[in-house]
Amino acid sequence: MRFCAFFLILIAVHVNSQQFVPCLYDIVVQQREESNPGYKQALYRAIEDAAKESHLRNDEIYTIKVVFHVVYKTEEENIHDSLLVRQIERLNRDYRRQNADTINLRDVFHPVAADARIEFELNEIRRVQTTKTFRPSFTGLPDQVKQTANGGSDAKDPDHYLNIWVCKIEPLTFLGLESPVLGYAYPPDALSHWPAGSAAPAKELEGVVIDYRTVRDDSYYIKQLNNNIPMLGRTTVHEVGHFLGLRHISGDAGILGVNCEGNDGVDDTPTQGMQSQFDCNKEQNTCGAGEPGDLPDMVENYMDYSSEDCQNTFTKGQVAIMRSVLTTLRKGLIEDVSGTDDVKISGITLVPNPTSGYFSIKNTSDVIIHSLEIMDIRGRIIQQFNSGFDGYFTLDNLEAGLYFVRINHQITKKLVIANP
Ligand SMILES: [Zn+2]
Known part of the structure; x- marks a missing residue:
């Protein structure tokens, strides 16, 4: 794969300035852009076009069937069923806006807050013991975790199930710097008109990968911050947001410092010039301060990198994107599945x-x-x-x-x- 030196330098600066890369979504998208120039623009356009379709304005509740793959080396990594059930409950509360901490949302954001009307159903837990190590780099992601032949666990019918792999993700290292990685997800593949295999990874690689500590523990020690950050199961909420077409609310900006040119393709998230660094700073207003109608940075949004205990909301614009993806690019996820293990029958x-x-x-x-x-x-x-x-x-x-x-x-x- 050709590799973008410029991007690599940007990330190096990013890590060096005491920031880090907990979610690899931007790297996922950049790698696919590298192998197929124009990918990024086409992806964003397809998702935003889909979100404008009027048939999405309905109240139907969509249910996504979830398959967890626990790929573990040690018993500590082989996390208990009850934690996975708790993770599903977290997804359901947050995507239905039934989480108790919505009361912490500032008044200025109440008009845009939305119930995504998306629910999650635990379908299966698969467990695989491995001897492999899953370490991301700037040139490759540890998708071996999704392949039985490479020490991972093959996806279950990725057209109809959301596969979530839970494993130990080794830190990202570069020039001696280390950044912990909490998870990553591929965006929906909007490029069906491109030659097969040219941009997207294999269909079987769709889904979400999360570090087991984001599910198991109440906090995660981040060396760069010299602090324990709270873990409430919202790494998965965030990564599933990417899987359903959402970007970070700061868009692609803010890697070298505050940059207000970024755009996440959503009208009702405020312009934000950089990622929050796991704080919960409600005074933060990186762009447009003092201008009429300007809003502060939305640290309550699941798609910022704010602390999980101050995240509590998706916006209407984000919900429109996710629901449109579920009726177009990922429509199999909400279809009835017929087969030996899921025959739908009433009565x-x-x-x-x-x-x-x-x-x-x-x-x-x-x-x-x-x-x-x-x-x-x-x-x-x-x-x-x-x-x-x-x-x-x-x-x-x-x-x-x-x-x-x-x-x-x-x-x-x-x-x-x-x-x-
Ligand atoms: Zn992310």
């Missing part, structure tokens, strides 16, 4: 659900039930029933959590077991 309901230890099946469909299996979140069968389908099913002593009930080896229903 079969598990009651009560959540349950504390038993349930029955309410069946008004034409399906005759002849087998029923309880599966855990990793897809392992933990209990089976071969008769008694019109009575109560008593569950073995199972821990609270999310389970799947598979009927006739084909139809899958979710069952939540709550604490008795």
Whole structure:
């Protein structure tokens, strides 16, 4: 791959000036621009054009099915199911604007704040133990984590599932400087008219990669800041924003210091001349201070690099982009998936659900039930029933959590077991 020396120098300065590169999105886009000049402009234009389409102005709630791949070397990296369930809950609260900290949003931004009406459903957790190390560089990203043959875990049907890989991401190093990396994501591929494989990585590489510590821990020590920064699961909220077409709110500006020429393609985010550096400075106003109608920097936005405990909002313009991407460039994500593990059928309901230890099946469909299996979140069968389908099913002593009930080896229903 040809490499842009200028970009490399910019990033070196960036790191050297006590800033760092926690999210590799800009590098992702720049690398694809390097291999295909014009990529960046075409990508942004396609996304912004899609967002203008009027059919997006509806209230439908879109649900994205999520597959986690935990690719670990040590047991510490092999994080518990409950943390992944908590991550899904975080995504749901933030993308539905049901997070308690929306009350911290300053009044000036209330008119633009929006519920994205996007929800996330945990579909599967896959675990792979590896001997490989995943280290990004300015010329390459550690996409081996997405490939079984290279010590990672192959994506599940990337047209229909959001694949999220959780692993240890080694720091980015350059000229002896180190920058921790929290995650990265590829933008939607808007370049279908280009020759196959010319710009986009393989379809199987779509998705989000996050460092396990952003999910597991309450804080992350950043050497450059000499500080622990809070971790609330919002690295994933941010990276999924990129995956759905969003850019950092400062656009591509501010690498060498404050630059107000950047543009994130969203009208209702204020012009911001640089990334916040994991602070929560509500006095910060990098561009247009004193001009009529000027707004301060929006440190509450998930697409800034502000501290996760001051982020609480997407804007209407950002929501329009994400929803347009879900009805165009990534429309498979909200389609019904038919196949062996996700047959959609109405008329079969598990009651009560959540349950504390038993349930029955309410069946008004034409399906005759002849087998029923309880599966855990990793897809392992933990209990089976071969008769008694019109009575109560008593569950073995199972821990609270999310389970799947598979009927006739084909139809899958979710069952939540709550604490008795
Ligand atoms: Zn980012």
